[in-house]
Amino acid sequence: MSRVLLIGNTPPQFDATARAEAAHYRTWQFLQPLLDDGHVVSLCAEDTKPSPNGHGPRQIPDPWRGRLSYHPIAFNRAGWISQLQRIHDTFAPDAVVAVNFAPCLYATRLRTTRPIWMDIYGDYLTIMQLAAFRRRSNRGLPTTIAFMRQALQRGDVFSACGAPQAHMTVGELAMAGRLNWQTTGYEFVRIVLPGAPFTDVALPSPSSPRERPMLAAAGVRADDFAVLWCGGYNTWTDVDTLFAALESAMARDRRVHFVSIGASTYSGPETQYQRFTAMIEGSSHRARYHLLGWRPWSEIAGYYRDSDVGLNVDAMHYETVYGTRTRLLEMMSAGLPVLTTEGCELSYLLRDRGAGLSFAAGDGRALAAHILALSRDPERRDQLARLALEYARADLSFAQTTRPVRDWVRSPSLAPDRAATSAPHRITQATHHARAAARQMIWQLTGLDK
Secondary structure: OOEEEEEEEOOHHHOOOOOOOHHHHHHHHHHHHHHHOOOEEEEEEEOOOOOOOOOOOOOOOHHHOOOEEEEEOOOOOOOHHHHHHHHHHHHOOOEEEEEOHHHHHHHOOOOOOOOEEEEOOOOHHHHHHHHHHHHOOOOOHHHHHHHHHHHHHHOOEEEEOOHHHHHHHHHHHHHOOOOOOOOOOOOOEEEOOOOEOOOOOOOOOOOOOOOOHHHHOOOOOOOOEEEEEEOOEOOOEOHHHHHHHHHHHHHHOOOEEEEEEOOEOOOOOOOHHHHHHHHHHOOOOHHHEEEOOOOOHHHHHHHHHHOOEEEEOEOOOHHHHHOOOHHHHHHHHOOOOEEEEOOOHHHHHHHHHOOOEEEOOOOHHHHHHHHHHHHHOHHHHHHHHHHHHHHHHOOOEHHHHOHHHHHHHHOOOOOHHHHOOOHHHHHHHHHHHHHHHHHHHHHHHOOOOO
């Protein structure tokens, strides 16, 4: 049994009135198995986003009491470093686990000799590329690169959301100087796929009447076919393909309705969500679009239960390839079948396992065809729901996906190049850096006569 200082975001069950995003689920994915394995965990959580109804009380859920201490920290306010350090020193952890990029960066400010596991969930530099694209400015990119370097130089083990990001992280570690003689043969990066929480959901019998208490209020009838979007509309959301597919499906089947519980994840003069809502306003089928905005976490399970299929629609770019989509696992664990663009590793895993239907990025015709096929074949929809739920409960469960970190926490250790911290080693490293700086200066000076 180890004592683990976990730095992350507040898990969704701490405040059922707040909206939950991928970072909250990812922290839950790490926390639950660590507690189940008997470790003592001190959670330092960042949660600064406002909920629709204001933040509710931050209380440890009953199943975790006695095994977990909880410390909400306002990382955007002065004094957070000393607060985090006091918690660390009082708790005296055997290991530090940081989940999501910002918490990994916060962990670099700790004065600690304890090993640090850093989970960088989705490649942050590809995310920032799209943020720069929507601003039409590269301002902030040098800062982001510097922050990434700080995290890469401090962690002992890193985890990624899939194999593509794992390879990307190895390359970034090389550029940060971590692929050196001491770490030759050392496994720096482990894969922790997005995980699905266990639910006791029972799939409805095909012969049982369908009740939709959540969607009925929005005007969706029992015999309609509800297509659900849950979560944020980000820069990488392909709203053009989404809208084209929905228009085509609605024109050919009057039972098709679109329900959205989510909104833009960023502010700007014209967000993808604003573009999408503008297109809907001009649709002859706009009465069958139900845009409900962000909903509190306590309601999400009800929308999953009442819907017929869940969607994920991405444009193709580096963030799609090196990232993942947590919303797919949330839907699957609730017994909701999913349709997704191909691009992230998870989309291909679902496709190959038969646990989800996929289509090429930008192919609205294929998405519309999938929607119509499932709306006309309830047995196929139910079969897809069963396969999705089985996959979520097995290979993609919290316990299975986090096996690498669970194994490491039992006997955490420093990376080979961080273990060597003697004074002679530090002097040698400083000498190497000084020589490198001198050689760079010489290289620049040799071109002055040209």
